[in-house]
Amino acid sequence: MAIQEADLVRMSLDEVHAMAVKGLMQHGASSEQARTVADTITSAERDGCKSHGLFRLPGYIGSLKSGKITGDAVPVLSELAPAVVKVDAANGFASLPLEIGTNALAEKAREQGIAALAITNSYHFAALWPEAERLAEQGLVAFAFVTAKSYVAPAGGIKPLYGTNPMAFAWPREGKPPIVFDQASSASARGEIMIHERDGKPIPNDWAIDSEGNPTNDPTAALAGAQLPFGGYKGGSIALMVELLAGAMIGDVFSFEATANDVRDGGPPKRGEFMIAIDPSRCVAGGGAISQLAHAETLFAEILSQEGTRLPSDRRYLARESTPEEGITIPQSLYDECAALSG
């Protein structure tokens, strides 16, 4: 039973999961669709990634209510080549296709050494680290790429074209959770600009330009203008790469097309995702990934020997140490909203 603390509500991870399943199923999601989306939401809450936790449940449900997303979609797995698998999400959420797809991808990667997965016609409303981490937990090196709504100007340009286009990379470790980074190719998340607007704070230089293309520290002008890639044209190249991989290459849409197609119901636009998995034991003569993983630990030790450094994902894993036992908290208002949707 959820416990109230001032204007926060404390919940166990099981309660988070149950609330998400209930809300999704009451609005037409099949049990498999609801379970896998709830897994995604719960893992975000577990790792302290609040912006991908229950905060998103009203959006998921809004997209069921609007009829945009097919709640009982049955994803279709197919083999396109000996080392390429595809899951057509059939207009459903991305979580179930990703569960099916990463299982098939892992098998292919072990068999072929490297393999790829295309997810099409899906609604991805979460971070990329869950699917990358899932593969690395099985000893594989993983990449994930996904497009988004078009908010980011191409290098040198002033109008939104690219999505914030995150890419994730994961590296397996022996006896420890994987190294995973999952980063937007925009200088900041869109949500960070929205939080600055809410709090009346200026945004840093280089995050965005206004609608005339001028640099701006005004979050409102930034939201009406365009976000910028991280690190100038180099981040722009990464954003372009993500568009090509998760868009044209797998026969899905670009961010600007996903945005044009979207019905603006609070949920994500329909789009594709592309993943690569590599079995490191198949990348050296004689096989056996252990020495490669042990070798990688020497690099991680070098990084951590410098004061002020940390490894990607460390903050998530720190949160994960306590939340399974202590649970998580969400604002009372969000709890009430989710409870009403699950009621």
Next chain:
Amino acid sequence: MAIQEADLVRMSLDEVHAMAVKGLMQHGASSEQARTVADTITSAERDGCKSHGLFRLPGYIGSLKSGKITGDAVPVLSELAPAVVKVDAANGFASLPLEIGTNALAEKAREQGIAALAITNSYHFAALWPEAERLAEQGLVAFAFVTAKSYVAPAGGIKPLYGTNPMAFAWPREGKPPIVFDQASSASARGEIMIHERDGKPIPNDWAIDSEGNPTNDPTAALAGAQLPFGGYKGGSIALMVELLAGAMIGDVFSFEATANDVRDGGPPKRGEFMIAIDPSRCVAGGGAISQLAHAETLFAEILSQEGTRLPSDRRYLARESTPEEGITIPQSLYDECAALSG
């Protein structure tokens, strides 16, 4: 015959190639090693990438003279998995192993849909775009990753650890040269800092820190300190990814190990390279990459419809329009140095 213009010497691309072959063979390179390194040098001159052209010939030859590099190395191709090939460069230059390896990689990618190539024990002294472009010219999507000497601090740290660690990505086009980006994960090339030092000019903010870890605009202090990743911690993540892929994963060294092992003879350190190739026609049901490539052109048109934008590689391709006919120029002093080495 090379023609002198003031303190510049004009040469045809054939003359560039011949001078490189002659110089390399006179210092112990086999004809195949010399031909492929000369191809690399000549393609750089053809595309206006002077820093990877004849400018590097004395370094290549210095590494033969010092005995560090085996001039007549015979690369060994092997298949590690159905979709993974490896070329052991046998202590030689990277150009010949890359020619052998990309041919095998292209075949594997067409057969399996996606494939990987590991190059180990090689001396890579060039850009990554030639090998990425070679694959994309055959209709494949390509990635390349290579480590370097350790010059770059990890995010939050102050001591050099990562290499400038470029990654390249290439996308094929119908009837046009591929889209290729090839970018360091450091904020600037090391050579750019050296040019600022030579010219007595301050370097921009965010390029480097001094040996105490303080931000600096002084190129000399920067060279004694550490370069920074592009775009802060996000570029640092890319640099880390490159270390893991081109180092531990393929059983080769990290940048900091390559640096420690190197004899400082003006040539590059020994290290590995990792490539991925994808056949886009195997990433959609029904095959046929044409509609995917046509779709990508709509994105490129959107980019170019914004004033101030350009596509990656455009500058190189512009240079390529004239150099095959007009030739290239190099400083008299470099010409004299190369001529002496080839004499």
